Every structure is written in structure tokens, then in C-alpha cells.
Amino acid sequence: DTGVSQDPRHKITKRGQNVTFRCDPISEHNRLYWYRQTLGQGPEFLTYFQNEAQLEKSRLLSDRFSAERPKGSFSTLEIQRTEQGDSAMYLCASSFLGGTYEQYFGPGTRLTVT
Amino acid sequence: AQRVTQPEKLLSVFKGAPVELKCNYSYSGSPELFWYVQYSRQRLQLLLRHISRESIKGFTADLNKGETSFHLKKPFAQEEDSAMYYCALSTSGGYQKVTFGIGTKLQVIP
Numbered sequence: 001d002t003g004v005s006q007d008p009r010h011k012i013t014k015r016g017q018n019v020t021f022r023c024d025p026i027s028e029h030n031r032l033y034w035y036r037q038t039l040g041q042g043p044e045f046l047t048y049f050q051n052e053a054q055l056e057k058s059r060l061l062s063d064r065f066s067a068e069r070p071k072g073s074f075s076t077l078e079i080q081r082t083e084q085g086d087s088a089m090y091l092c093a094s095s096f097l098g099g100t101y102e103q104y105f106g107p108g109t110r111l112t113v114t
Numbered sequence: 115a116q117r118v119t120q121p122e123k124l125l126s127v128f129k130g131a132p133v134e135l136k137c138n139y140s141y142s143g144s145p146e147l148f149w150y151v152q153y154s155r156q157r158l159q160l161l162l163r164h165i166s167r168e169s170i171k172g173f174t175a176d177l178n179k180g181e182t183s184f185h186l187k188k189p190f191a192q193e194e195d196s197a198m199y200y201c202a203l204s205t206s207g208g209y210q211k212v213t214f215g216i217g218t219k220l221q222v223i224p
Contacts, residue, residue, distance in 0.1 A: 003157075033212075040123070042200050042214030043158070056211060091158070101146065101204060103212060105158040 004106035006092050012112045013082055020078045021109045025094030032075050033103060034067055035091040036060065043091050049075060050097065082113045116141040118203050120215035127191045128223050135186040135218050137175075137201030146204040147177055147184040148212070153197045161186075161199070171195070191222045 005024045013019050025032050030051050035043035046065070047057045051072040061067075064082075069075040079086055089110050093103040117140040127133055139145060147164040162170045164177040164184060175186045184201060201215040 035214075040216065042118075042120075042202075042216050043212075045211055045213065048211060093158075101163070102160045107157050 004092055004094055004104050006090075006106040006109050008109055009107060010110045010112075012114065015082055015084060015113055017082055018078065018080045019082060019111065020076055021090055021092075021111075023075045023077070023092030023094075023106060025074070025092070026096075026104055027073075029094035029096045029104070030072065031095045031097055032069055033093045033095075034075070034077050035093065037089040037091055037108070038087075046077075079111075082111075084113045087111055087113045116145065116203050116205065116213045118201050118213050118215035120201055120218050122218050123216065124219045124221065126221040126223060129193055130190050133186075133188040133191045133195065133220065133222075135199050135201075135220065137184045137186065137215060139182050139184065139201075139203050141182075141203060141205070143205060147175070148202040148204065149173070149175055149184075149186050150200045150202055150214070151197050152200070152217075158200070191220075193222050193224055196220055196222045 007022045032049045034046040037043045045058050046061050047067045048055050049069040052069050064080045067077045089108045091108045092106040095103045119138045149161040150158050151161040152158045173188045175184050177184050198217045198219050200217045202212050204212045
């Protein structure tokens, strides 16, 4: 296990298209988080899963965004009808319930909407 | 709502000089504070947590509840300390929604 992985690492899409990102957390981690980071900002919380249950969604997560974690393992983040303002780095992190609360981050998926 | 403020986007210091990266927070409850670091072309990683009260790579940070601050300090900067540093706050309790500051870029000049 080499840590949290994300796929793809880079995605360029045209405005109006749908995109889907995948995150594979560290295998024993039952908590999974999605963040968005734009230039010059820190990561902003989007949503959080404990096992397969999505427990909180930020108001940043509009109706065009949906996240799933169907079997409590990997997660997907889908953006429908992309807009230029969606261009950002999308980060995934995982942690272990009952652990030290440390979140382990993936390398991110950089989305560019043209 | 919680908020984390890092007043400096860029901090430049000479090698061997002391470093202090400032962080102030706003939260009505009892927070957990963290410093995360991102070295060039690497992923974001935890540097230290306030509850562990440890020193990592020579860095320390003390939680001051009166001043609502969690400044990161190191007595002698090294070139390899150059990186982006993010202060972060987690609400205590059942899960850890983390709120990050905008980050401070530390540049250590040789």
C-alpha cells in the first residue's frame, strides 16, 4: 500500500462536459474526505464519508457535484456540466476512526475547464 | 463556524535565522490544531498536532487559547524547510472536518 491514490492526475475538459474522479484510500482507513483547492488558497472541505455513508456535504458542493463510496472502499467525485469556476485541484484524504486523526492526502487531480 | 487565519502568504528568512509562522483561529468549541506541510512536488502531509506536543524536524507549536493562536516556530531555519505550510483546525468530537488556512510559503534563503 503506497498511500492514497487518485486518478486521473490531470483532466482537461470543455465547459459543459461531465467528469469523474476516483480516490483509493489507504486500505484500512474507514474515513474519506474530498477537498478542493484553488490557486492561492488552502484546501476547502467538500464532503466526508465514514465507510459508505456520506455524513456531511459542504455548501460548496452544488447540485452538479456528487460523491459516492459504494462499498466503503474507493470513492468517486462527479462534476456534471462543468464550469470554468470548477477548475481547481481536487484532493482526497483518508483517516482511520479511532486513530490519531491524521488525514493522509492523495496527490490530487488537477481539473482544467476550458 | 470555524476559521483559520494565516496573515502572511510569504515568509522569507535566511538560513540559520529563527522562523515563526503565524496562525490564528476562530472556533467556539474546543479545537484540535494541526500544521500541514507541502514540499515542492509532494503531497500535503501532517507536520504536527497540538495535542501531541511534540517537536518534528525542529518545529514546535503551542496552542494559546487566550490569544486563539497556534504559531509554528523553529529556532534555526534550514534550506530544506522551504515549503508551503498550512495551519488547520478540526472540530473535536465524532469526526474531523478540517478547516485550512490559506497557507504561508516559507522561503529559506541560503
